[in-house]
Amino acid sequence: MTLTATGVRAERPTTTRRRGGGYAGYAFLAPVLLYVVVFFGYPLVANLVMSAQDYTVRSFYTGEAPFVGFANYAAVLANPLFTTAVLNTVLFTVGSIAFQFGIGLALAVFFSGRFLGSATLRSLLLLPWLLPLVVSGAVWRWMFDQDHGVLNAVLRLVDAPVPWLTSTEWALPAVVITNIWIGIPFNLVVLHGGLKAIPPTLYEAAELDGASGWQRFRFVTWPLLRPVTGIVLMLGLVYTIKVFDVIMVVTGGGPANATQTLTTWSYALSFRDFAFGQGAAVGNLLILVATAFGLLYLRSLRATLAEAAS
Amino acid sequence: MRHARTVAGVLIVAVLLFPLYWMVNASLQPSGALLKPSPDWFPVAGTLDGYRKALSTQGGHLLSSVLIALGTVVVSLAIAAPASYALAQLKVRGGTSIVFALLIVQMIPGIVMANSLYTVFGNLGLIDSYLGLVLADSTATIPFAVLLLRAFMVSIPRELSEASRVDGAGHWRTFFSIIVPVSRNAMVTAGLFSFLFAWADFLFAVTLTTGQAFQPITVGIYRFVGNQSADWNGVMATAVLASVPAAVLLVIAQRFVVAGLTSGAVKD
Amino acid sequence: MSATKRGWTLSMTALTALALTACAPTPAPGGGSDAVATTITELDYYADEQGSAAWQKILDACSKQTGITIERQTVPTAQMLPKVLQGASSKTLPHLLFTDNPTLQQVAATGALTPLTDYGIATDGYYESIIKAGTYQDKVYGLAPGVNGLALMYNKDLLTAAGVQPPTTWDELKAAATKLSGSGKYGLAFSALPSEEGTWQFLPFFWSNGADLAQLDSAKSAEALKYVTDLVNSGAASKSVVNWSQNDVADQFVAGNAAMMVNGSWNLARLDAEKALKYGVVPIPVPKAGGKPTVALGGEVGAIPATGGGTQQAAGKVLSCILTEPTMVEWSKAHAYVPSKVDVAKKFGEQIPAMQAFIDEVGTARSRTAELGEKYPKVSAALAAALQSTLTGQQPAEQALAQAQQASGS
Secondary structure, eight states: OOSTTSSOOOOOOHHHHHHHHHHHHHHHHHHHHHHIIIIIHHHHHHHHHHHTBOOOHHHHHHOOOOBOTTHHHHHHHHSHHHHHHHHHHHHHHHHHHHHHHHHHHHHHHHHHSOOTTHHHHHHHTTHHHHSOHHHHHHHHHHHHOTTTOHHHHHHHTTTOOOOTTTSTTTHHHHHHHHHHHHHHHHHHHHHHHHHHTSOHHHHHHHHHTTOOHHHHIIIIIHHHTHHHHHHHHHHHHHHHHHOOHHHHHHTTTOSTTTTOOHHHHHHHHHHTSOOHHHHHHHHHHHHHHHHHHHHHHHHHHHHHHHHHHO | OTTHHHHHHHHHHHHHTHHHHHHHHHHTSOTTGGGSSSOOSSOTTOOOHHHHHHHHHHHHHHHHHHHHHHHHHHHHHHHHHHHHHHHHHSOOTTHHHHHHHHHHHTTSOHHHHHHHHHHHHHHHTOTTOHHHHHHHHHHHHHHHHHHHHHHHHTTSOHHHHHHHHHTTOOHHHHIIIIIHHHTHHHHHHHHHHHHHHHHHOOHHHHHHOOSSSOOOHHHHGGGSBOSSOBOHHHHHHHHHHHHHHHHHHHHHHHHTOOSOSSTTTSOO | OHHHHHHHHHHHHHHHHHHHHHHSOOOOTTOSOOSOOSEEEEEEOOOSHHHHHHHHHHHHHHHHHHTOEEEEEEOOGGGHHHHHHHHHHTTOOOSEEEEEHHHHHHHHHHTOBOOGGGGTOOOTTBOHHHHHHTEETTEEOEEOSEEBOEEEEEEHHHHHHHTOOOOOBHHHHHHHHHHTOBTTBEEEEOOOOSSHHHHHHHHHHHHHTTOBTTBTTSHHHHHHHHHHHHHHHTTSBOGGGGGOOHHHHHHHHHTTSEEEEEEEGGGHHHHHHOTTOOEEEEOOOBSSTTOOOOOBOBSEEEEOBOOOHHHHHHHHHHHHHHTSHHHHHHHHHHHTOEESBHHHHHHHHHHOGGGHHHHHHHHHOBOTTTTTGGGHHHHHHHHHHHHHHHHTTSSOHHHHHHHHHHHHHO
16 A cells, blocks of 8 residues: 555556566565574474473473473363463453553654644653563552552542452453553554654645544544554554563462463463473464464455555 | 643643653652652652662663663664565565564564573573674564564555666665665664663573673662562662663654655655 | 475575574583682572672682682572573583572472582581471482571561550461551551462461461361461451562561561661661461461572582582581671571570571471472462462462362372
8 A cells, every 4th residue: 555545656667676576575585584593493493392392390401301292282271270361361462452552543643743842742752661661560569559559549539449459350450551551652653653654745635625633534544554553453462462571570460360361371380380391382372373363464464465556 | 722732742741651750759769668658749858869879880781771772773773674675665475474474473482582592692602792682682673673664665655666776776776775764764663662672671681691791771770679678769760860861862763753754755 | 386485495494403503502611620610600699789799798708718719690589590491401500509499499300400418518507497498309409508587577666556565376466466457557467479479478377387288278277378368358467468579568567557577587687777667576476375486498508500520619619618607697697697507596696686586486497398399389389379369359268278289289
């Protein structure tokens, strides 16, 4: 999808493009391909292999780990914690992405206008991402403290303090809120970049045609933002599923596994229960989930590419 | 009111960044003071102890973090930009498979990556080296940069590169002279994220250093957070100090974001 | 799609080749030579400023005494085990390792450690429980220069104001804590995290009541769990205990939100620094009058991985130096630990009365891994899960413990 939506596509000499594009393309891609193979190949294969082995602490030292086929996967699926972890992961991911994206988009639209201080304020909004997670986690934990936290102090004004981190109902919303706060900068910056790429002439034309603010958003901004939206949501999904530090610092997976997601559970299986094979199995299940969503994303990409080529 | 949007903007930022204010508040009060029954919303009985401690011990760590983050930006963009161009504009066989692969490799759990990097780097002698950490952090930033840049570059009109090719320029020339300037927006965004990823990375930093040579700030901050004591004053002061140079860099970088991708590049 | 197929085959070949080369470990350093090495590497988790400085002094003193240079590496606690495992798989283990009791059992289970008798380090005069903590399959692989445990620390002013005596039994504790609670403050604070920290804090109640880790669903175990749950449900302790680490508990105590806390000796330095806070220390209350509390043993054990003759000998020398009486006392003084030799501890208690409560407890303390060895983490995790489940009201105590016994028994 190109931006010459209103223009007419020029004629293209196809022969020069075909002949040159092939080899040069691979040359441009070579560094990335090398990087991926060298740095990602080994862990990917190692993780796959480990999930099919009975890998214990001893295996680290001796290198021996008996092959057990799908036993680890079976154990993981049969574990009562599996459904809890899956449910928590789904809720955590959907909750985080929905609000991160929504708030990020609203902020991007608001701050893309030109007014005094817009650039500085927008830069300030990136600060949450700068902080080490041990710091943001600690600050949010204090804010969520049931008795003396700031949030409850404010809520007490309306007589509704919430047992944020101490009850199994509110612990997950608490980590979701923390994760949303940390994830807004990512959405904000990428969507802002996408917004800036839309020529202002299109907005002017729409305004001249009598379109309201909302209509301008719906018919100009939103469609042209689609490729960027796609990548933000896809990457947001991958990163949210992978979230580990935020949950570990704020609740440690508790209380009573209320915030145990597949990622934190994978770590617990490996480094708390020392069942490394099972931990690897859960990790691979996560990769499968991401693969499924990745295929969906590619399908939508292909559709856009086909649309552009026609 | 003329500056209505500014006022609204300031209010929004104030609400969203309140936790940051709380962090600054904590950095100026003794450890645990914010847990008092009625915590001071303003650090009335403030103390600069935390800053003194942080400045005297974390200066070198800050520098290390800056170097590693900048190195990651350079390496990531150098590798990702050409790849994104190829995937977005040049017809490459198996392009979608490569995009797919880049999505999938990001799902590998951090600890698995850290373990394997430790083994590989141990063999290559890259433990405790800046290069090692830059390469390690780049594994997190390159896939992202490629995917992000690709999403932007797909929108670059083919006419731009075609015009340059018709004029006789080779692919590299086209890339450097046309594509890179036009994608400045997106490159700055990708660079920004690479910087932030590398800056906030803890796992690779703690795995690939032994503390004998240097330590980034994310590891250095644990000087104040131990198993048996937590000096939150020091932690928060370090965090505030660490945020300052990074925030400055961020503001500068944002100034480079140029409005309009193709304004003036192609005649409408 | 032959070009793509070719591309994939190439990639997979390269990948496999790389995996094979990356898999080959470097040969262990210092192997073969029997001359004592002059430099060794050490790993510990005293990352925080105070502990780090104190430990560095100890290492420097022993480095000077033995003439061996010590390259020290410090990691945050949570990174200790991953670091050790990485070292084990790449054959780059530190020459001298200081880690806690449960982790030592895991490392010993890998087969990477060497018995301390190889270096002439004897176990005479140590507390029985400490020897057990470092023993794996009847061989002693680790010894600690200092140990710690939990006790009940109380705010003298708050207790005097309420007319309450420091409690000695469970009933007294419940009564005192209830009296001291109200208007946002609580009588007692402790940690009930879903991790080793939670189990560690619960074990004094668990063991003092006569329960056993091998039988999590016994009646005595349920009694202990119900007691602790009752403290929280009745408002004597905050519900936030399920989210508090021991550091948080100390913060709450110092801020005056809790009149008493269950915490370890390492907090004494911090409590002393708080000028406005007057505190006292008593042993953890027992179920019935006249009994002795049984706390879990803590503190870091020094162990020597198998890294080759020269470095092992050097590490042995350094460890022997650390385990001498003056070094033990210095470390214990600096870090508020209890020396791990019986008579040394006795003399230490005379010097520093504030530590007396802890020293009394070490006599009857138990090593967490004494019966279970490397199976301890699984049982610990199950017990902590039961603790959390009951405290959050998910399950009644008996059911939670039955589930825990099932989870750990397998």
